[in-house]
Amino acid sequence: MAGAEGHSGRQSELEPVVSLVDVLEEDEELENEACAVLGGSDSEKCSYSQGSVKRQALYACSTCTPEGEEPAGICLACSYECHGSHKLFELYTKRNFRCDCGNSKFKNLECKLFPDKAKVNSCNKYNDNFFGLYCICKRPYPDPEDEVPDEMIQCVVCEDWFHGRHLGAIPPESGDFQEMVCQACMKRCSFLWAYAAQLAVTKISAEDDGLMVNVDGIGDQEGIKPENGDHQDSTLKEDVPELGKEAVKDPKAEQKNEPCTSSSSECDLQKMYGDLDVLFLTDEYDTVLAYENKGKIDQATDRRDPLMDTLNSMNRVQQVELICEYNDLKTELKDYLKRFADEGTVVKREDIQQFFEEFQSKKRRRVDGMQYYCS
Numbered sequence: 001m002a003g004a005e006g007h008s009g010r011q012s013e014l015e016p017v018v019s020l021v022d023v024l025e026e027d028e029e030l031e032n033e034a035c036a037v038l039g040g041s042d043s044e045k046c047s048y049s050q051g052s053v054k055r056q057a058l059y060a061c062s063t064c065t066p067e068g069e070e071p072a073g074i075c076l077a078c079s080y081e082c083h084g085s086h087k088l089f090e091l092y093t094k095r096n097f098r099c100d101c102g103n104s105k106f107k108n109l110e111c112k113l114f115p116d117k118a119k120v121n122s123c124n125k126y127n128d129n130f131f132g133l134y135c136i137c138k139r140p141y142p143d144p145e146d147e148v149p150d151e152m153i154q155c156v157v158c159e160d161w162f163h164g165r166h167l168g169a170i171p172p173e174s175g176d177f178q179e180m181v182c183q184a185c186m187k188r189c190s191f192l193w194a195y196a197a198q199l200a201v202t203k204i205s206a207e208d209d210g211l212m213v214n215v216d217g218i219g220d221q222e223g224i225k226p227e228n229g230d231h232q233d234s235t236l237k238e239d240v241p242e243l244g245k246e247a248v249k250d251p252k253a254e255q256k257n258e259p260c261t262s263s264s265s266e267c268d269l270q271k272m273y274g275d276l277d278v279l280f281l282t283d284e285y286d287t288v289l290a291y292e293n294k295g296k297i298d299q300a301t302d303r304r305d306p307l308m309d310t311l312n313s314m315n316r317v318q319q320v321e322l323i324c325e326y327n328d329l330k331t332e333l334k335d336y337l338k339r340f341a342d343e344g345t346v347v348k349r350e351d352i353q354q355f356f357e358e359f360q361s362k363k364r365r366r367v368d369g370m371q372y373y374c375s
Helices: 003-012 020-038 075-083 182-186 192-201 229-239 253-256 265-275 286-301 306-312 314-345 349-368
Strands: 051-059 088-097 152-153 162-164 179-180 210-213
Touching: 020 286, 051 075, 162 192, 179 286, 229 349
Parallel strands: none
Antiparallel strands: 051 088, 152 162, 179 210
């Protein structure tokens, strides 16, 4: 027995110990991430009536608009109500987009939430993401043929997603940046080199024009320039108006396309941003960070966590029983939801209700089958 106890002790030392509090905190973190992405979007009403929404969670339906057809995007509510059993690509968030669900791009589907839509949304912009392909390698994510673990990062300009190893610059290991500009967008918007010295957080070269940007504040990071200084100097002289401390743009005037009433330098900047179709870069509320913060605020409540309150009110035996029940629930729910993930289908309210009904039925059978003895 002593040997068995010693073996058990050594085994327990090797096995990581996870408390219920740890599990709840992890679940809360995942819930916060979901709120950040989905919280700023309406899950019940089609967003079409809002016009081109500044930023919203979007999906593409491979069932309705497969590769070879015209690309189309649908809002969060339509992904639930109109495409619940379809194969969807999650596009995270995109800017200035109007829901396409049920328009002329969908041959055999009418939107259940807002059927009276125009045939097309001419102001929408599309890329390969709408067919489930990302990065310069044009591969799906997750990629079953790619065995290299790699984080995907979204370009703030074109909004495509890129593997870290395909950026042309090594992302900071700490992930200490909030915006990334890809190579193609740096070349198209070469004026961004004027800001790189103050905002870039990753060493980059003239041949690999990627840019990691810290948008929290200027001067927080060491200034980084391309290794080829001549490249940067010629870019600024040829393509970028002089940028001084007074070259501060008026986002409201720019967004409304109003005539510029400021200095010549500011007017040149405004025209340049407009010609390149990147006026959104002057809008601090356009960022994904601003959208995520809005989602968190919208979802925030003042109520305390009822599960933690219940746990604190129990004795140790009751706590152990609750932990066992929680682990059973978590395991079965994970297996249940995995089926939907493998099939690429959306989990609907009816599916969750069915799961809990079956779970309660199994629990009752276990309880009814128990035998009790009195002495």
